[in-house]
Amino acid sequence: xxxxxxxxxxxxxxxxxxxxxxxxxxxxxxxxxxxxxxxxxxxxxxxxxxxxxxxxxxxxxxxxxxxxxxxxxxxxxxxxxxxxxxxxxxxxxxxxxxxxxxxxxxxxxxxxxxxxxxxxxxxxxxxxxxxxxxxxxxxxxxxxxxxxxxxxxxxxxxxxxxxxxxxxxxxxxxxxxxxxxxxxxxxxxxxxxxxxxxxxxxxxxxxxxxxxxxxxxxxxxxxxxxxxxxxxxxxxxxxxxxxxxxxxxxxxxxxxxxxxxxxxxxxxxxxxxxxxxxxxxxxxxxxxxxxxxxxx
Amino acid sequence: xxxxxxxxxxxxxxxxxxxxxxxxxxxxxxxxxxxxxxxxxxxxxxxxxxxxxxxxxxxxxxxxxxxxxxxxxxxxxxxxxxxxxxxxxxxxxxxxxxxxxxxxxxxxxxxxxxxxxxxxxxxxxxxxxxxxxxxxxxxxxxxxxxxxxxxxxxxxxxxxxxxxxxxxxxxxxxxxxxxxxxxxxxxxxxxxxxxxxxxxxxxxxxxxxxxxxxxxxxxxxxxxxxxxxxxxxxxxxxxxxxxxxxxxxxxxxxxxxxxxxxxxxxxxxxxxxxxxxxxxxxxxxxxxxxxxxxxxxxxxxxxxxxxxxxxxxxxxxxxxxxxxxxxxxxxxxxxxxxxxxxxxxxxxxxxxxxxxxxxxxxxxxxxxxxxxxxxxxxxxxxxxxxxxxxxxxxxxxxxxxxxxxxxxxxxxxxxxxxxxxxxxxxxxxxxxxxxxxxxxxxxxxxxxxxxxxxxxxxxxxxxxxxxxxxxxxxxxxxxxxxxxxxxxxxxxxxxxxxxxxxxxxxxxxxxxxxxxxxxxxxxx
Numbered sequence: 001x002x003x004x005x006x007x008x009x010x011x012x013x014x015x016x017x018x019x020x021x022x023x024x025x026x027x028x029x030x031x032x033x034x035x036x037x038x039x040x041x042x043x044x045x046x047x048x049x050x051x052x053x054x055x056x057x058x059x060x061x062x063x064x065x066x067x068x069x070x071x072x073x074x075x076x077x078x079x080x081x082x083x084x085x086x087x088x089x090x091x092x093x094x095x096x097x098x099x100x101x102x103x104x105x106x107x108x109x110x111x112x113x114x115x116x117x118x119x120x121x122x123x124x125x126x127x128x129x130x131x132x133x134x135x136x137x138x139x140x141x142x143x144x145x146x147x148x149x150x151x152x153x154x155x156x157x158x159x160x161x162x163x164x165x166x167x168x169x170x171x172x173x174x175x176x177x178x179x180x181x182x183x184x185x186x187x188x189x190x191x192x193x194x195x196x197x198x199x200x201x202x203x204x205x206x207x208x209x210x211x212x213x214x215x216x217x218x219x220x221x222x223x224x225x226x227x228x229x230x231x232x233x234x235x236x237x238x239x240x241x242x243x244x245x246x247x248x249x250x251x252x253x254x255x256x257x258x259x260x261x262x263x264x265x266x267x268x269x270x271x272x273x274x275x276x277x278x279x280x281x282x283x284x285x286x287x288x289x290x291x292x293x294x295x296x
Numbered sequence: 297x298x299x300x301x302x303x304x305x306x307x308x309x310x311x312x313x314x315x316x317x318x319x320x321x322x323x324x325x326x327x328x329x330x331x332x333x334x335x336x337x338x339x340x341x342x343x344x345x346x347x348x349x350x351x352x353x354x355x356x357x358x359x360x361x362x363x364x365x366x367x368x369x370x371x372x373x374x375x376x377x378x379x380x381x382x383x384x385x386x387x388x389x390x391x392x393x394x395x396x397x398x399x400x401x402x403x404x405x406x407x408x409x410x411x412x413x414x415x416x417x418x419x420x421x422x423x424x425x426x427x428x429x430x431x432x433x434x435x436x437x438x439x440x441x442x443x444x445x446x447x448x449x450x451x452x453x454x455x456x457x458x459x460x461x462x463x464x465x466x467x468x469x470x471x472x473x474x475x476x477x478x479x480x481x482x483x484x485x486x487x488x489x490x491x492x493x494x495x496x497x498x499x500x501x502x503x504x505x506x507x508x509x510x511x512x513x514x515x516x517x518x519x520x521x522x523x524x525x526x527x528x529x530x531x532x533x534x535x536x537x538x539x540x541x542x543x544x545x546x547x548x549x550x551x552x553x554x555x556x557x558x559x560x561x562x563x564x565x566x567x568x569x570x571x572x573x574x575x576x577x578x579x580x581x582x583x584x585x586x587x588x589x590x591x592x593x594x595x596x597x598x599x600x601x602x603x604x605x606x607x608x609x610x611x612x613x614x615x616x617x618x619x620x621x622x623x624x625x626x627x628x629x630x631x632x633x634x635x636x637x638x639x640x641x642x643x644x645x646x647x648x649x650x651x652x653x654x655x656x657x658x659x660x661x662x663x664x665x666x667x668x669x670x671x672x673x674x675x676x677x678x679x680x681x682x683x684x685x686x687x688x689x690x691x692x693x694x695x696x697x698x699x700x701x702x703x704x705x706x707x708x709x710x711x712x713x714x715x716x717x718x719x720x721x722x723x724x725x726x727x728x729x730x731x732x733x734x735x736x737x738x739x740x741x742x743x744x745x746x747x748x749x750x751x752x753x754x755x756x757x758x759x760x761x762x763x764x765x766x767x768x769x770x771x772x773x774x775x776x777x778x779x780x781x782x783x784x785x786x787x788x789x790x791x792x793x794x795x796x797x798x799x800x801x802x803x804x805x806x807x808x809x810x811x812x813x814x815x816x817x818x819x820x
Contacts, residue, residue: 043594043595046587046591046595126397126401127401127404127405130401131405131406134405134407135405135406135407140407213393217391217393217394217398218394218397218401221388221389223362223364230393233393234391234392234393237391237392237393237394238392
């Protein structure tokens with residue numbers, strides 16, 4: 001059945017689409033500038049600035065990035081590995097913790113919840129954290145330092161707990177009557193039912209690991225263990241140092257100011273994959289976040 | 297009910313324990329463990345001779361980035377070291393990302409580090425005063441006797457605090473005064489006067505502006521060019537680093553310390569700068585521009601760029617490679633007042649943190665590097681016959697080695713500033729030859745640096761100092777760049793804001809610190 005649209009509906013649609021397209025363009029433009037910048041000739045950027053469409057296409061920046069491809073590929077490998085392992089382990093631990101706290105027959109759940117919640121209010125600060133990891137755990141220059149601290153966060157556990165609370169108790173009870181034990185219930189019933197929650201928190205974790213440069217910055221000293229983001233950040237930092245007074249104290253032999261276009265090219269190389277991840281988890285994202293965000 | 301109460305109590309106890317644990321960790325732990333351990337060690341070291349029977353791995357930290365061939369070079373280096381001193385060195389790098397934070401963490405957390413790059417600009421004085429570094433005085437004669445003789449007395453005094461030596465400074469008299477590179481070919485083409493003073497700089501910019509359409513004399517960010525010119529022209533010297541607004545008025549009267557925005561010289565200068573800005577010697581958005589003036593010289597739309605001599609040398613060499621037709625000149629601002637100050641010895645050096653496991657072996661390795669050309673060349677310039685070849689009886693090097701394909705092998709370089717020793721240093725050939733000439737010129741008019749050693753610890757006036765810098769950024773910079781509609785009004789506002797920010801308190805503090813230093817060193 002086709003309904004005739006009246007004028008107000010049509011105009012509403014026109015305005016809505018118009019506004020949204022405009023906003024979409026505004027959001028996409030910076031990304032486009034990065035992409036087009038990475039394909040512009042160096043002198044054109046310096047002389048005339050960034051442009052929507054470069055006069056002359058140039059792939060010099062990408063050539064420069066991939067002259068030393070081992071370094072970038074290794075950094076990619078480190079990041080992917082850390083992200084995958086961190087997300088998987090993190091999801092497992094978070095969902096376990098969330099599930100336990102969501103079960104009403106766990107006697108101390110309020111006390112434990114409070115204990116976790118408490119950590120979100122206070123933190124020891126950078127130096128104790130550093131001392132713990134370096135001196136007591138001896139994780140300096142180890143992948144563990146990048147992997148473990150991000151696995152669990154109180155915020156994620158609370159989110160997970162609230163999400164799992166929305167699963168009716170009767171499901172668990174009926175499973176129990178059918179003879180399922182706790183692990184079966186967790187793995188066969190709770191996990192499949194929590195897909196939106198898992199997807200949401202999984203995305204949080206994945207983004208966190210993918211974007212994390214800080215832990216690598218302070219704990220990792222071997223170049224071959226650098227993740228991708230830190231690799232990019234290092235290039236930018238070198239440029240920043242050249243602009244400060246410090247450069248006056250150093251003979252600039254080992255310095256080469258990185259080219260503008262190189263920065264853009266690296267940015268494209270770094271952000272590419274994670275942008276592609278969004279469409280696949282996006283449909284769970286909104287649902288998971290809204291359900292989980294209701295505090296109970 | 298009872299149970300619930302118990303649970304709450306238990307939680308509270310837990311929390312309290314966790315909290316106090318954290319708090320304790322925060323302050324007491326690193327200090328206590330670091331100092332306690334090292335004190336005991338120092339005694340042990342003093343009584344034992346150079347004993348190398350125990351193999352050790354030394355962890356060294358350098359500021360900066362590794363070279364991609366560093367692992368290869370260090371492998372060679374360690375092979376030699378293992379044989380001679382039964383030690384190996386693991387080089388770690390802070391990289392330039394947040395290196396201040398990292399330095400702080402490395403030194404306060406009491407991590408086991410045997411040697412670390414130290415420098416006046418990387419907080420050497422602060423850390424030394426806080427006790428982060430080991431006192432080397434008793435160790436030097438035993439473990440690095442030759443280095444002790446190599447380093448001139450004056451340089452040792454740079455690193456001596458309260459009678460104790462806290463670092464081994466590099467031995468490489470360097471001059472890094474401010475100056476500018478400019479398009480010499482354009483100057484000749486337009487028949488402009490040779491650059492030798494402020495008037496000729498002005499004439500040059502004027503000529504460029506009028507005759508070269510599309511070129512802005514100082515294109516991009518012009519702050520460095522103008523602010524350093526101001527200081528050099530008036531022979532002002534900032535005191536206590538961090539290019540603040542407090543200066544000593546002249547080399548001849550170092551005790552005459554003022555805040556320069558309150559001087560008549562400044563008033564006259566900013567009026568001139570207003571004229572220059574209006575004439576378009578730099579762009580209106582110069583303060584927000586992130587572009588280096590040098591990049592725009594390369595792009596052909598700029599003509600002046602601030603550089604110190606080593607920086608200029610790199611820039612000019614680069615330019616010669618990219619565009620041999622362009623001729624670049626260099627004008628050091630020292631010619632405005634006819635003397636040059638070498639950088640302090642501790643502009644670069646090596647120190648041993650308190651937490652070091654093997655300070656004595658570390659010193660022995662440093663001694664090896666600084667006395668044996670084999671070690672020095674390897675760790676500094678890479679592998680001979682691969683990264684470089686020695687020529688001119690070993691005085692110069694060419695990079696990369698002639699036997700290698702230059703497309704695949706590049707010259708080697710790492711953050712070697714800390715152990716530089718002039719007699720062992722090589723310079724590359726094929727670069728700009730002007731640097732040596734400049735250094736000769738500077739050496740002739742050299743006067744010791746009496747300003748940089750006044751290391752300021754701004755803690756007592758922290759708030760005022762931050763506020764003053766804030767005001768400087770907000771009101772001082774546009775004024776200096778002539779970007780205000782009314783100069784007189786802007787000067788008044790700037791001065792009022794500085795007063796309100798507490799400039800007098802900072803000034804008094806700096807004066808007091810400077811006077812103490814001059815009294816100690818017997819400078820009038």
